[in-house]
Amino acid sequence: MLMLTEMLFTLLLFLFMLKFLKLQWTNRGLPPGPSPLPIIGNLWMLNFQFHHETLIQLANKYGSIFTIWAGETPVIVFSGCKAVRDALISHSQEISGRPTTPFVKEFTQGKGIAVSNGHNWRQQRYFVQMFMRKMATRTKGLEWQIQEEAQHLLEDFTSQRGRPLDPSTPIRHAVCNVTACLVFGHRFSGEDGAFQQLKRATNFVVAFNGTHWGRLYDAFPWLMCRIPGPHQKVFGHAEYIHNFVKREIRSHQKNLTEEPKDLIDFYLARISETKDDPSSTFDESNMIQVVTDIFMGSSDTISATLHWAVLYMVAYPSIQEKVQKELDNVLGRSRIIYFEDRKRLPYTNAVIHEFQRFANMASVGLARQCIRDTSIQGFLINKGTIIIANLSSALYDPEHWETPRQFNPNHFLDEEGNFVNNKAFLPFSAGHRVCLGEQQARTELFIFFTNLLRAFTFQLPEGVTEVNMDSIYGTVVQPHPYEICAFSR
Numbered sequence: 001m002l003m004l005t006e007m008l009f010t011l012l013l014f015l016f017m018l019k020f021l022k023l024q025w026t027n028r029g030l031p032p033g034p035s036p037l038p039i040i041g042n043l044w045m046l047n048f049q050f051h052h053e054t055l056i057q058l059a060n061k062y063g064s065i066f067t068i069w070a071g072e073t074p075v076i077v078f079s080g081c082k083a084v085r086d087a088l089i090s091h092s093q094e095i096s097g098r099p100t101t102p103f104v105k106e107f108t109q110g111k112g113i114a115v116s117n118g119h120n121w122r123q124q125r126y127f128v129q130m131f132m133r134k135m136a137t138r139t140k141g142l143e144w145q146i147q148e149e150a151q152h153l154l155e156d157f158t159s160q161r162g163r164p165l166d167p168s169t170p171i172r173h174a175v176c177n178v179t180a181c182l183v184f185g186h187r188f189s190g191e192d193g194a195f196q197q198l199k200r201a202t203n204f205v206v207a208f209n210g211t212h213w214g215r216l217y218d219a220f221p222w223l224m225c226r227i228p229g230p231h232q233k234v235f236g237h238a239e240y241i242h243n244f245v246k247r248e249i250r251s252h253q254k255n256l257t258e259e260p261k262d263l264i265d266f267y268l269a270r271i272s273e274t275k276d277d278p279s280s281t282f283d284e285s286n287m288i289q290v291v292t293d294i295f296m297g298s299s300d301t302i303s304a305t306l307h308w309a310v311l312y313m314v315a316y317p318s319i320q321e322k323v324q325k326e327l328d329n330v331l332g333r334s335r336i337i338y339f340e341d342r343k344r345l346p347y348t349n350a351v352i353h354e355f356q357r358f359a360n361m362a363s364v365g366l367a368r369q370c371i372r373d374t375s376i377q378g379f380l381i382n383k384g385t386i387i388i389a390n391l392s393s394a395l396y397d398p399e400h401w402e403t404p405r406q407f408n409p410n411h412f413l414d415e416e417g418n419f420v421n422n423k424a425f426l427p428f429s430a431g432h433r434v435c436l437g438e439q440q441a442r443t444e445l446f447i448f449f450t451n452l453l454r455a456f457t458f459q460l461p462e463g464v465t466e467v468n469m470d471s472i473y474g475t476v477v478q479p480h481p482y483e484i485c486a487f488s489r
Helices: 001-027 050-061 082-089 104-106 116-136 140-156 169-184 193-208 212-219 233-253 261-271 284-315 316-332 339-346 344-358 391-395 438-455
Strands: 065-070 073-079 375-376 380-381 386-389 455-461 486-489
Touching: 001 316, 001 339, 001 344, 050 065, 050 073, 050 169, 050 391, 065 212, 065 486, 073 082, 082 140, 082 375, 082 386, 082 391, 104 212, 104 233, 116 140, 116 261, 116 284, 116 438, 140 169, 140 438, 169 193, 169 284, 193 233, 193 284, 212 233, 233 261, 284 316, 284 344, 284 438, 284 455, 316 339, 316 344, 316 438, 316 455, 339 344, 339 455, 344 438
Parallel strands: 073 386
Antiparallel strands: 065 073, 375 380, 455 486
């Protein structure tokens, strides 16, 4: 028995060493980085998360392009504004793919737009681009819907009459309703149980991919599917989201109109138009995932950014007051606020850009994948290699920001107080996979923020003296729950 145990131990040790040597051999042609261990790679030193701060620290040691191992899969990381822009913009086409992780494969089945690839991705992306442009030109299009929802948001805050409230609840409901109008054609009341469950399910699925459980599922799917944990719940939430979208599609099919009014209407029309085209990817399964991608991609990111924005105004009352003075002087207290007004509000525009930069809610951004062999800054990167362009490293790059670790609206102002952009400002990523909802997000952030600051002054509740500025790290970086008082001006 003892001899058998010794033989098994020797065999396992041999296999371990064999894997280790294989990893070292594979690693020799890649950019430098920490040595991986068999099976887990570098996940142990990353705490099973691709945290932007850990990646920035590794870049300080290994350079602006380095390699880490997710299990036995190499991942090349680009860090700093120059390297990130070189990857995302100069080599946009070459790294326009999305890696298909086990969780993503199970959730999307290769459909939709966010994480699909090839012909399917190109067709779905072009369709969504055309749809968004049409909605932007309509009399009662996207901006009108945002303005309408902003009024509902103001009513929700006003109803509290200065009492402490958690701003995340009404903000998220308003943001989700903008997207609901865009894809479903109508808004939902705050008492709608099905819509409340949709928001909870969306939040769970988005958050899951950035958790330890999500990383473990992608690294060891064969093991994780057999053990209990939150990863067993996520697919139930995903199913709820898909079923909610299916019900909306059935309702649209029963009530078809001559003039399409929302994304589902436009998509149903496109399915009909292309039904005889063998190259068409327009079908119901793609429609369900496209709607899901748009709803998930906008709801948590925009609402989290606005949640941070209110927190910053409480933490920096002098900045809040300066924004309010500019709004009063330029727009007055009553007229409708338009996205075009940002050009007349340089300080307010700078504050909005700064809380996008500083909140850094997208963290490292979504991973990409090489679709063909390429060379970037002297490193040969093979087709199929997974790429992470650490967006945080650009947003915090000390070469491009005077005080990168401080909230400072002057980052976007020149000496005369005029608004100026910065090439390191990449919260929506860049290149072929740039966020399709960028224009929607910019419009929502501006109109919601300016309406809130014009109507209210935000303060901490009585007895609360400290503002918690720490982050809750995940797929979307969130502030810790907090309460504020919104006093009508």
